[in-house]
Amino acid sequence: MEKKLGxxxxxxxxxxxxLGAGVFSLPQNMADVASPAALLIGWGITGIGILMLAVAMLxxxxxxxxLDGGIFTxxxxxxxxxxxxxxxxxxxxxxxxxxxxxxVIVFSALSFFTDTPELRLFGDGNTWxxxxxxxxxxxxxxxxxxxxxxxxxxxxxxxxLAKLLPLGxxxxxxxxxxxxxxxxxxxxxxxxxxxxxxxxxxxxLITLWVFIGVEGAVVVSARARNKNDVGRATLLAVLSAxxxxxLVTLLSLGxxxxxxxxxxxxxxxxxxxxxxxxKWGEVVISAGLIVSVCGAYLSWTxxxxxxxxxxxxxxxxxxxxxxxxxxxxPSASLWLTNISVQLCLVMIWxxxxxxxxxxxxASEMILVPYFLVGAYLLKIAxxxxxxxxxxxxxxxxxxxxxxSGPMHLLLSVxxxxxxxxVFVYARRTHSDNVRLNRREKTxxxxxxxxxxxxxxxxxx
Numbered sequence: 001m002e003k004k005l006g007x008x009x010x011x012x013x014x015x016x017x018x019l020g021a022g023v024f025s026l027p028q029n030m031a032d033v034a035s036p037a038a039l040l041i042g043w044g045i046t047g048i049g050i051l052m053l054a055v056a057m058l059x060x061x062x063x064x065x066x067l068d069g070g071i072f073t074x075x076x077x078x079x080x081x082x083x084x085x086x087x088x089x090x091x092x093x094x095x096x097x098x099x100x101x102x103x104v105i106v107f108s109a110l111s112f113f114t115d116t117p118e119l120r121l122f123g124d125g126n127t128w129x130x131x132x133x134x135x136x137x138x139x140x141x142x143x144x145x146x147x148x149x150x151x152x153x154x155x156x157x158x159x160x161l162a163k164l165l166p167l168g169x170x171x172x173x174x175x176x177x178x179x180x181x182x183x184x185x186x187x188x189x190x191x192x193x194x195x196x197x198x199x200x201x202x203x204x205l206i207t208l209w210v211f212i213g214v215e216g217a218v219v220v221s222a223r224a225r226n227k228n229d230v231g232r233a234t235l236l237a238v239l240s241a242x243x244x245x246x247l248v249t250l251l252s253l254g255x256x257x258x259x260x261x262x263x264x265x266x267x268x269x270x271x272x273x274x275x276x277x278x279k280w281g282e283v284v285i286s287a288g289l290i291v292s293v294c295g296a297y298l299s300w301t302x303x304x305x306x307x308x309x310x311x312x313x314x315x316x317x318x319x320x321x322x323x324x325x326x327x328x329x330p331s332a333s334l335w336l337t338n339i340s341v342q343l344c345l346v347m348i349w350x351x352x353x354x355x356x357x358x359x360x361x362a363s364e365m366i367l368v369p370y371f372l373v374g375a376y377l378l379k380i381a382x383x384x385x386x387x388x389x390x391x392x393x394x395x396x397x398x399x400x401x402x403x404s405g406p407m408h409l410l411l412s413v414x415x416x417x418x419x420x421x422v423f424v425y426a427r428r429t430h431s432d433n434v435r436l437n438r439r440e441k442t443x444x445x446x447x448x449x450x451x452x453x454x455x456x457x458x459x460x
Contacts, residue, residue, distance in 0.1 A: 005229075014238075015237040016213075016295045017216045017296055019241060019292060043249070049392070059377060060218075064077070068221050072310060075372040085422075086368065088311040088316055090369055091369045095337070096344065103341070106294065145301055148327040165288070166288025171247050174254070176276075177276050182254050217234050219310075222310070255276065301334075308321040315430040320429070365412055413450050414451055417451035
């Protein structure tokens with residue numbers, strides 16, 4: 001009999017998936033594009049927006065506890081099978097790309113211990129040695145998840161607690177080293193040569209990336225011991241992550257001036273720790289980063305494998321991906337996900353892409369599924385408070401689509417278009433009737449038409 005996930009395991013799953021590699025590079029990433037004033041505004045918008053999204057998920061788990069597939073089933077139930085499929089497809093692609101980025105960053109962090117000016121062993125995580133190491137880790141975690149989601153979630157809980165230790169140490173030392181004059185130096189970012197509002201806009205995709213994973217408990221809600229724990233875990237994890245991100249970014253600007261912080265090598269938290277506690281600071285943060293990313297990778301592997309399983313169960317993905325093994329692990333879905341990750345790792349080696357490239361792509365693929373969560377709540381809400389939350393979540397989703405810029409939206413269209421073949425094939429595996437209705441045909445034609453100029457512009 002399958003063991004169910006309790007509140008602690010669900011909260012750890014969400015928190016671990018959010019607190020991955022991003023938090024360790026956050027000081028430099030933010031200092032590079034925004035002043036302290038813009039950061040305060042940016043985190044204010046993000047904090048309200050992400051809490052609206054988290055509360056929307058909490059409300060939906062109470063209104064529709066029968067929808068076990070999380071953000072995919074919300075989109076499908078509210079807006080039809082095609083949009084439901086696109087939500088699942090976009091989310092799954094995001095999860096695959098996120099997993100690749102975590103494997104890349106693990107070996108990039110290991111280069112702190114192995115690489116010298118004369119020897120480039122792991123480099124930026126894209127050398128052949130890194131790809132071999134990442135592949136070994138990939139299939140080790142694959143074997144672990146095949147032993148059961150509960151087993152993997154228990155290990156993830158321990159990893160989440162372990163990753164909070166170096167982050168806690170950093171916050172304590174940063175409070176002790178904080179200097180208000182350093183923090184207020186060029187408070188509005190005149191030296192950046194960009195208006196404050198533009199600086200705020202530039203922080204949006206970074207703040208989105210560090211919160212990707214907020215839906216973790218909703219995705220695995222079918223495995224929850226108590227459905228009410230799903231919403232609680234989401235809200236607890238979001239509040240915890242928001243506090244950590246605020247402390248890390250704002251305190252960093254009081255330790256080192258913004259222009260200097262913007263020039264630091266990532267993970268920039270390591271450079272700050274060296275400033276505060278000497279050469280051992282780099283070792284502490286690099287080790288913390290490796291533990292943190294491995295935990296996040298485990299969380300994302302669980303979520304990435306769950307999506308094709310749920311989609312296949314609801315007839316949106318081909319029937320084969322609904323298979324589970326004797327331990328109720330999503331075996332077929334897990335093989336699909338990890339073979340895709342392996343192929344991406346080979347492409348990383350061939351193209352020399354780095355973590356930041358992957359971050360941008362993964363962030364973009366999650367925008368549509370997030371927007372549809374708020375839109376579905378707005379559609380079915382009967383209470384004024386629920387409608388207000390739905391409106392807030394929708395506004396945040398639209399703001400993210402605007403802030404991401406047209407080129408990133410074009411990239412997402414190109415990645416959504418191939419999924420249409422999977423959608424049609426899935427229909428064939430579940431039913432002899434593969435006929436599309438008029439609305440589906442219109443939407444598919446529009447997506448394909450948009451993909452043509454998008455592909456041309458991206459190739460240029």
